[in-house]
Amino acid sequence: xxxxxVPVETTEEKYERAGRLEHxxxxxxRDKERADIYLKISKIYAELGAYEDxxxxxxxxxxxxxxxxxxxxxQEEQEISRKKEEEQEQKQGGGKVRxxxxxxIVIFLVVAAAFVVFLKTKAGRYARADFYEGQENYKKxxxxxxxxxxxxxxxxxxxxxxxxxxxxxxKQKDYIAAKDAYRALEDYKDSEEQLTAVEIAxxxxxxxxxxxxxxxxxxxxxxxxxxxxxLLKSVPVNGIAYNENVKGRTTTWENSSLxxxxxxxxxxxxxxxxxxxxxxxxxxxxxxxxxxxxxxxRLFLLNAKQAQQYQEIHQxxxxxxxxIDAGVHKNTAQFVSYGVLMPYGYDVxxxxxxxxxxxxxxxx
Numbered sequence: 001x002x003x004x005x006v007p008v009e010t011t012e013e014k015y016e017r018a019g020r021l022e023h024x025x026x027x028x029x030r031d032k033e034r035a036d037i038y039l040k041i042s043k044i045y046a047e048l049g050a051y052e053d054x055x056x057x058x059x060x061x062x063x064x065x066x067x068x069x070x071x072x073x074x075q076e077e078q079e080i081s082r083k084k085e086e087e088q089e090q091k092q093g094g095g096k097v098r099x100x101x102x103x104x105i106v107i108f109l110v111v112a113a114a115f116v117v118f119l120k121t122k123a124g125r126y127a128r129a130d131f132y133e134g135q136e137n138y139k140k141x142x143x144x145x146x147x148x149x150x151x152x153x154x155x156x157x158x159x160x161x162x163x164x165x166x167x168x169x170x171k172q173k174d175y176i177a178a179k180d181a182y183r184a185l186e187d188y189k190d191s192e193e194q195l196t197a198v199e200i201a202x203x204x205x206x207x208x209x210x211x212x213x214x215x216x217x218x219x220x221x222x223x224x225x226x227x228x229x230x231l232l233k234s235v236p237v238n239g240i241a242y243n244e245n246v247k248g249r250t251t252t253w254e255n256s257s258l259x260x261x262x263x264x265x266x267x268x269x270x271x272x273x274x275x276x277x278x279x280x281x282x283x284x285x286x287x288x289x290x291x292x293x294x295x296x297x298r299l300f301l302l303n304a305k306q307a308q309q310y311q312e313i314h315q316x317x318x319x320x321x322x323x324i325d326a327g328v329h330k331n332t333a334q335f336v337s338y339g340v341l342m343p344y345g346y347d348v349x350x351x352x353x354x355x356x357x358x359x360x361x362x363x364x
Contacts, residue, residue, distance in 0.1 A: 010234075011051050012211050012218070018044040018054075019176045022061065026140060031072040038065035122151045133157070138165035159188055166194065175202040179213065196274040200363050203229055209313050214361065215271035222310045227364045228280065232302065232314055236321045236354030242333045243348040251331045251348045253286045253301075253324050254293050262299040262357050280360040286324055299357045300324060304343060306358075307336050314356070315339040321354040 009017075021041050028034050038061045045058035129144035138161045145158035166181035175198050182195035203212050208221050211234050223230035244257040253259055267276060279298045286293050286303070301324035307314070314336075323334040327345010334345045335353050346353060 010211060010218070011048060012213075014044060015048055015051060015054065016176055018048075018057070019174075020180075022057075023139070023177060027143070031068040031075065035065045035068035035072060038062070038068065122148060126151060126154065129154070129157070133161055136164075136168075138162070138168060159185065163189060163191065166191070170194065170198050170201075173201075175199075192272045193274045196272065196278065199275070200278070200361075203361070204363055211316070215275050217270055220313055220316065222306075222313055222358070228360050228362050230358065230360055232310070232358045233356045235317060236319050236356050238354045239351050240355050241349050241351050242322050242353075242355075243331070246331050246349060251333070252293060252326070253284070254295050256348070258322070258355065259295070259297065259300070262355075263297055266357065267299055278362045280362055282360055284324070286326075299359050301355065302358050304334055304341055307341055311339060319354050320352070321356045 018041050021037060021044070025034055025037055028037065042058045042061035042065060045054040045061060048054035048058075125144055125148055129141045129148070132138075132144065133141035142158055142161035142165055145154040145161060148154035148158075162181055163185055166178050166185065169175075169178035169181060178198045179195060179202070182191045182198060185191035199212070199214050203214065203221070206212055206221055208224050210221050211218050212221060212231075213219075214231065218234040219231035220234050221229055222232050240258065240261065242256055242258050243251040249255070267279070271279070281296050281298055282300065284295045284297050284300045286295075301322055302310070302314075303324050307323055318338045320335055320337045323336060323341075325334045325343075326332065327334050328343070329345065331348050332345030333348050335342050
């Protein structure tokens with residue numbers, strides 16, 4: 001049995017982490033903190049090289065960091081200048097002028113304090129959230145309504161603002177942010193349909209060999225045609241046998257428990273209804289010593305020929321994983337170990353060999 005390896009953070013996961021950091025900056029209030037976070041994000045994108053739009057994002061974040069750094073320095077200079085001007089005014093101004101100014105300052109501070117207090121009340125925060133929604137700043141209004149919880153209709157307005165924010169991200173082709181928002185919204189309005197549309201749009205722009213998210217899993221693009229793509233699960237699933245109970249008969253793909261699981265429980269748990277509707281039914285032909293069988297499946301395993309054909313792509317994880325073909329002996333199935341085909345096979349009841357489902361998905 002091949003030695004198991006520990007998975008590392010993928011390029012897409014790093015890209016997503018940088019995206020989440022970028023979106024979190026809206027919550028910061030100090031320009032210095034914003035500058036520091038933008039610089040950190042720029043470095044993460046820079047490490048990703050030419051992955052998607054990482055280079056452009058790195059440059060944009062570096063520019064933002066410099067902008068906020070300048071603003072922070074300007075604010076410091078303005079504060080120093082203001083203090084100097086106040087000192088000068090105190091020296092030059094007469095008693096009456098100083099008193100008038102002080103009165104005005106006190107009035108201003110009282111009003112400002114009252115306004116600040118109001119803004120911190122639920123009514124004030126609700127009014128601010130309403131204002132930002134009117135300005136189509138849906139991300140900020142969503143967060144503010146969310147923090148108000150059950151105040152008035154805040155819960156409903158929070159979901160609606162988040163839905164609008166997801167739509168904004170999709171229009172701007174920020175598929176990662178749109179995907180996360182629609183996924184969090186679950187069955188709100190047509191969020192499931194929109195989520196699948198965003199995932200398909202992202203798949204369309206990726207090349208063969210890229211890792212993409214579809215449903216609850218990440219998949220590798222093995223092949224791409226005009227109207228459909230061939231996907232293989234990126235990270236294998238462990239703890240599932242090819243066939244759980246042999247019961248004295250020869251195991252075939254057609255009668256295996258794995259085939260039943262993939263095309264029932266797995267597909268239901270992994271994909272929402274709109275995503276399921278795009279998974280095509282494929283005629284799967286399996287060659288064994290006894291005969292060639294054909295089944296109609298939506299999810300299946302690669303055969304030995306395909307494992308060799310797509311070897312350079314599927315070696316992203318060097319783990320043992322099942323192939324659909326029968327092994328040399330009864331009730332064995334072939335598998336891949338460290339990227340190498342093992343045609344002699346292994347006992348189909350073994351649960352230490354992982355599974356990597358494959359499927360054709362329509363992208364029309």
